[in-house]
Amino acid sequence: MIRAWRRPGRARLPRGEGPWAWLAAGSISLSLLLLALLLVLLASRGLGHFWPSDVAQLTLADGRVLAGREVRQTPLPDAEGEERLYRTGNRDLNGDIWTWVPVADIETETYPRELMVLERRRWGDFIGRLVAWMPDEGERLQGEAAWEALRARLAEQVRWREEIARLRDRALLPLAARAEWDETPETNRVLGDVEARIRVLRDRMVGDLVVMESADGRRIRLPVEEILRARWPNAMSPVAKFADWGKGLWRFLSEGPRAGNVEGGVWPAIFGTILMVMLMSLLVTPFGVLAAVYLNEVAHQGRLTRLVRIGVRNLAGVPSIVYGVFGLGVFVYGLGGRLDQWFFEESLPSPTFGTGGLLWASLTLALLTLPVVIVATEEGLARIPDRQREGALALGATRLEMLSRVVLPMATPAMLTGMILAVARAAGEVAPLMLVGVAKLAPQVPLDGDFPFLHLERKFMHLGYHIFDTAFHSNDVQAAMPLVYATALLLVLVILVLNLTAIFLRHHLRSRHGSLSRL
Numbered sequence: 001m002i003r004a005w006r007r008p009g010r011a012r013l014p015r016g017e018g019p020w021a022w023l024a025a026g027s028i029s030l031s032l033l034l035l036a037l038l039l040v041l042l043a044s045r046g047l048g049h050f051w052p053s054d055v056a057q058l059t060l061a062d063g064r065v066l067a068g069r070e071v072r073q074t075p076l077p078d079a080e081g082e083e084r085l086y087r088t089g090n091r092d093l094n095g096d097i098w099t100w101v102p103v104a105d106i107e108t109e110t111y112p113r114e115l116m117v118l119e120r121r122r123w124g125d126f127i128g129r130l131v132a133w134m135p136d137e138g139e140r141l142q143g144e145a146a147w148e149a150l151r152a153r154l155a156e157q158v159r160w161r162e163e164i165a166r167l168r169d170r171a172l173l174p175l176a177a178r179a180e181w182d183e184t185p186e187t188n189r190v191l192g193d194v195e196a197r198i199r200v201l202r203d204r205m206v207g208d209l210v211v212m213e214s215a216d217g218r219r220i221r222l223p224v225e226e227i228l229r230a231r232w233p234n235a236m237s238p239v240a241k242f243a244d245w246g247k248g249l250w251r252f253l254s255e256g257p258r259a260g261n262v263e264g265g266v267w268p269a270i271f272g273t274i275l276m277v278m279l280m281s282l283l284v285t286p287f288g289v290l291a292a293v294y295l296n297e298v299a300h301q302g303r304l305t306r307l308v309r310i311g312v313r314n315l316a317g318v319p320s321i322v323y324g325v326f327g328l329g330v331f332v333y334g335l336g337g338r339l340d341q342w343f344f345e346e347s348l349p350s351p352t353f354g355t356g357g358l359l360w361a362s363l364t365l366a367l368l369t370l371p372v373v374i375v376a377t378e379e380g381l382a383r384i385p386d387r388q389r390e391g392a393l394a395l396g397a398t399r400l401e402m403l404s405r406v407v408l409p410m411a412t413p414a415m416l417t418g419m420i421l422a423v424a425r426a427a428g429e430v431a432p433l434m435l436v437g438v439a440k441l442a443p444q445v446p447l448d449g450d451f452p453f454l455h456l457e458r459k460f461m462h463l464g465y466h467i468f469d470t471a472f473h474s475n476d477v478q479a480a481m482p483l484v485y486a487t488a489l490l491l492v493l494v495i496l497v498l499n500l501t502a503i504f505l506r507h508h509l510r511s512r513h514g515s516l517s518r519l
Contacts, residue, residue, distance in 0.1 A: 038492075039489070039492065041485075042485050042486075042488050042489035042492065043489055045481070045482060045485035045486075046482060046483075046484075046485035046486030046487075046488070046489045046490075047249065047486065047489070048482070049482030049483065049485075049486060050245050050248035050249050050252065050486075051241065051245050052117075052231060052233040052236060052241050052244045052245065052248075053069050053070075053233065054069070054111050054233055054234050055067055055068065055069055055111065055115045055117060055127055055233055055234055056068065056069070056070060056086070056109050056110070056111055057109070057110050057111070057112055057115065057215050058086075058101060058106050058108070058109055059106075059107045059108040059109075060101065060105045060106060060107060061104075061105045061106075061107055062105070064216065065215050065216045065217075066086070066088055066099060066101075066215050066216065067088065067115055067127050067128070067214070067215035068086030068087050068088035068089065068099060068127060069086060069087045070084055070085070070086055071084075071085040071086065071087055071098075071478075072084070072085050073085075073103070076102065081102060081103060081104050082102075082103045083100050083101060083102045083103060084100070084101050084103060085098060085099075085100055085478075086098070086099045086100075086101060087125075087479075088127060089117070089124055089125035089126055089127045090125075090126055090127060090128070090214055091123045091124050092123045092126075092220070093214055093218055093220065097124050097125070097476070097479065098478060111234045112234060113232060113234045113235040114129050114130075114232070114235075115127060115128070115129065115215075115232065115233075115234055116128065116129060116130050116212075116230060116231070116232055117230070117231055117232075117233055118212070118222070118227050118229075118230050119227070119228045119229040119230070120222070120226050120227055120228065121226050121227075121228060121258065122226060122259070123226075124259070124263070124479075126212060126220075126222065127214070127215070128212045128213050128214040128215060128220075129212065129213045130146055130147060130150070130210065130211075130212060131146075131210075131211040131212060131213050131219060132146055132210070132211040133145070133146035133147075133149040133150055133208075133210055133211075134208070134209040134210065134211060134221070135149070135207070135208050135209075136206075136207025136208050137207075146210070150210055150224070150227075150230060151230070153208060153224055154224070154227060154228075154229065154230060156204075157205055157224070157225065157227075160201045160204060160205055163201055164198055164201050164202065167194055167197060167198055167201075168198065169448070170449065171190075171194045172191070172194050172195065172198065173444065173450075174449075174450045175187060175190060175191045175194065176191065177450065179191060205224075205225040206223070206225055208223070208224040208225075209221045209222065209223060209224065210222050210224060210227070231244065251264075251265055252264075252265045252266065252483075252486060253265060253266070253267060253270070253490075254267050255267055256268055257269075257441065257466075260474065260475065261440065261441070261466065261469060261470045261474065261480075261483075262470065262474050262475075262476060262479050262480045262483065263479075263483075266461075266463065266466060266487055266490065268442055268445055268460075268461040269461040269462055269463045269465075269466040269487070270463065270490070270494065271445050271447070271460075271461075272358075272438075272442070272445065272446070272460035272461045272462050273427060273461075273462050273463045273464070273491070273494060274494065274498075275358070275445075275446060275447060275460070276358060276361055276362055276365070276426075276460065276462065277423055277426055277427050277498060279358065279359075279362040280362045280365045280366045280369070280422070280423075280426050281419055281422065281423060283362055283363060283366040284365075284366035284367075284369050284370055284373055284419075284422055285373060285415065285419055287366070287370060287373075288370050288372075288373025288374045288377060288415075288418060288422075289373070289377050289408075289415055291312075291370075291374050292373070292374045292375075292377035292378040292381060293377075293381065293403065293407075293408070295308065295309065295374070295378055296378050296381040296382060297381065297403060297407065309378075312371045312374050312375065313371065313375060315370070315371045316371035316372060316375070319431075320368060320429050320431045320432050321431040321432060321435075323364055323365075323367060323368040323432045324364060324431055324432030324433070324434065324435040324436060325435065326364070326367070327360055327361075327363065327364030327367070327432060327435065327436040328356075328435040328436055331359075331360040331363055331364060331436065332354065332355060332356055332360050332435075332436060333354065335353075336351070336353035336354040336355065336357075336360065337351075337353075337354045339352070339353040339354070340352050340353055340354040352457050353456075353457050355457075355459075356435065356436045356437035356438070356459060357436075357437045357456060357457040357458055357459055357460075358437060358446045358455070358456050358457070358458060358459075358460050359437075359456035359457065360436045360437050361432075361433055361436045361437035361438065361460070364432050364433075364436045365426040365429060365432065365433075368425070368426070368429065368432065369421075369422035369425055369426050372418055372421045372422050372425065373415070373418035373419060373421075373422055374418075375418070376414055376415070376417045376418030376421060377411060377414055377415050377418050379414060380410075380411040380413065380414020380415065380417070381407065381411050381414070383414070384407055384410050384411060388406055388407070388410065389402055389406065389407065392405070392406045409509075412506075412509045413506045413509055413510045416502050416503075416505060416506040416509070417506065419502055420499050420502045420503065420506075423495070423498050423499060423502065424495055424498075424499060427463075427464070427491070427494065427495045427498065428464055428491070428495065429464065430462070430464040430465050430467075430468050433462055433464070433465055434465065437459055437460065438459065438460065438461065438462045438465045439459035439460065439461060440461075440465075440469050440473075441461070442458070442459050442460055442461045444458060445458075445460070446458045446460050463487055463490060463491040463494065464491060466487055467484055467487050467488055467491065470483055470484050470487065471484045
């Protein structure tokens with residue numbers, strides 16, 4: 001109950017919790033506000049990258065003509081006027097995709113509807129006008145007929161690329177792996193047939209050309225096989241732009257990276273992150289719960305037990321890179337090297353488990369998050385009243401039955417709390433993964449249809465390392481920054497979904513077994 005001073009001559013001040021409750025509430029509010037601002041920043045910078053913004057054509061005072069998308073406007077270094085940064089593309093013509101233009105030098109700025117943006121496999125985007133369609137066999141087309149022919153061929157190429165990817169993933173790679181240990185004439189014949197079908201599909205994509213003209217009048221012939229998508233952003237309606245934005249966002253979530261992770265999607269990184277976190281949770285939860293049960297329910301509560309508790313809590317403060325070095329030495333070189341000598345001697349000196357992979361990364365992060373699970377579970381066990389244990393024993397239950405049927409179900413919400421904290425920390429760690437299994441670009445995901453289906457020895461991609469690599473190892477940081485923001489937002493959302501799943505499960509179990517009073 002809040003009481004007030006009644007001393008005359010002084011203003012009435014509330015008594016009770018004092019200012020600490022207000023400070024705590026203010027800190028929480030400030031933290032939530034900063035988190036919301038962070039999400040807004042990541043969403044605005046990341047999701048805006050997929051919006052097909054208009055392309056401006058500029059005529060400058062010196063007579064130059066260029067076309068590009070405005071990125072930002074900043075003051076000049078001498079503070080006299082401003083300059084704009086345009087993404088002009090056409091790296092194969094200009095040597096760069098960025099152009100700074102002083103605002104005072106812009107004489108005219110228009111947005112012609114015929115300006116086209118071509119997304120290419122190499123050299124980045126091309127911005128210009130479509131001049132002609134030159135098929136490998138057939139008539140040269142211009143104007144609207146050239147656009148219709150290009151659009152039809154791009155649709156066919158999408159189907160051919162999907163067919164090539166399907167043959168590669170479901171037939172070629174499994175057959176090649178089988179041929180390494182069971183090379184038979186039948187295997188080689190099937191492998192040759194698949195390779196021939198892939199060559200036929202690739203040959204269909206070669207030969208057609210389009211003639212493009214840049215804003216300053218230079219013409220270039222581009223192979224159609226290098227073009228992924230083509231669009232006229234200045235001629236698109238808001239509804240069409242929104243649909244194109246959705247398709248771009250879906251490609252970011254469903255496709256693999258291109259051009260050194262600067263373009264393309266992050267699907268392998270999403271898959272690798274979720275798979276590693278799930279495997280880590282399966283490894284750390286049993287060990288953490290058993291250790292907490294032993295410390296709280298079985299072990300003698302003496303000096304040694306207190307020293308063990310202090311040691312466990314101190315392990316939570318060890319830098320994560322130390323865990324990475326430990327995992328590299330013990331798991332990769334030690335245990336992995338032994339497994340290669342015992343079971344994969346025929347593959348040596350090429351290592352199977354003696355190099356970084358999914359299993360060693362999951363074990364290292366399980367070791368890193370083990371103190372979190374132990375502490376959270378032990379706190380949950382300590383909150384269970386002794387009368388619950390005494391009542392079960394008084395009714396004739398054995399000690400094992402008391403633990404398994406009374407204590408552990410009531411401590412399940414605390415276990416899930418520990419797992420939530422472990423997932424949040426493991427999903428965001430990067431330093432130890434750089435030593436024990438993460439890769440810049442993994443050609444195959446660790447889970448596929450080839451026996452044994454889950455390949456624990458394979459390297460994998462991770463969203464956190466993808467952010468680090470794209471932000472600091474990219475040749476064009478300016479082009480990579482929107483993808484860094486989008487990937488960071490995606491990582492936050494992945495952690496949020498994993499945590500909400502565990503929170504929902506904890507709430508369900510808490511409502512089933514009843515909440516514990518704070519002692």
